[in-house]
Amino acid sequence: MxxxxxxxxxxxxxxxxxxxxxxxxxxxIGTGDILRAAVIQQTDTGKQAAPYxxxxxxxxxxxxxxxxxxxxxxxxxxxxxxxxxxxxTVAQAIAFDxxxxxxxxxxxxxxxxxxxxxxxxxxxxGRGRSDDDANTVRARLRIFEDxxxxxxxxxxxxxxxxxxxxxxxVDSLYAKITALLPKTSSV
Ligand code: AMP
Numbered sequence: 001m002x003x004x005x006x007x008x009x010x011x012x013x014x015x016x017x018x019x020x021x022x023x024x025x026x027x028x029i030g031t032g033d034i035l036r037a038a039v040i041q042q043t044d045t046g047k048q049a050a051p052y053x054x055x056x057x058x059x060x061x062x063x064x065x066x067x068x069x070x071x072x073x074x075x076x077x078x079x080x081x082x083x084x085x086x087x088x089t090v091a092q093a094i095a096f097d098x099x100x101x102x103x104x105x106x107x108x109x110x111x112x113x114x115x116x117x118x119x120x121x122x123x124x125x126g127r128g129r130s131d132d133d134a135n136t137v138r139a140r141l142r143i144f145e146d147x148x149x150x151x152x153x154x155x156x157x158x159x160x161x162x163x164x165x166x167x168x169x170v171d172s173l174y175a176k177i178t179a180l181l182p183k184t185s186s187v
Contacts (some may be wrong), residue, residue, distance in 0.1 A: 001181050002105055004083040006151065008144045009115025010120040011166045012173060017084040019174050029071060029082055030084035056136035058088060058143055065095040071098050079105060090150045110155040110181060113166035116139060
């Protein structure tokens with residue numbers, strides 16, 4: 001089972017991705033987490049990415065694609081994974097298709113967390129991360145809206161896209177996601 005979660009910040013996709021990791025042993029691959037760790041460790045990647053994270057803008061595609069390629073080429077690829085926050089652009093999706101084709105691990109499903117902007121702002125104002133102040137949240141939402149349509153089209157054309165109404169309890173969302181996975185999985 002290999003799945004991509006797409007949704008705005010605050011849509012609950014990170015929580016659900018981590019539940020798949022804890023309960024079903026999926027490998028969790030979150031580019032936000034990887035980038036934040038790189039910034040703290042002050043690696044070359046971290047130094048390049050830091051200004052983008054601080055502003056809430058997207059890190060350049062090439063940098064993020066390299067991070068993900070490195071993850072998939074590092075060792076034996078994990079046959080079960082959930083992507084949280086990647087791909088975020090069509091260029092990233094195309095690069096990711098190539099990475100996955102190279103390791104013979106095609107995706108089973110792409111889940112789009114559908115949520116109203118007002119609900120997102122309400123949720124994020126309580127989260128307390130340094131890029132969660134109101135202006136940065138709004139910047140991240142604008143970017144998300146601008147890039148999402150083409151990204152969703154990319155996966156819709158591949159027949160992988162599922163819309164999920166994301167204003168729901170954690171348990172109910174989890175049940176809906178796991179109900180979706182076996183039907184679409186070849187593993
Ligand atoms: P997230 O934790 O997914 O909300 O990501 C936090 C921040 O990391 C974003 O606001 C971006 O600056 C950066 N980031 C994470 N994933 C990506 C990605 N796939 N492409 C570009 N920037 C990203």
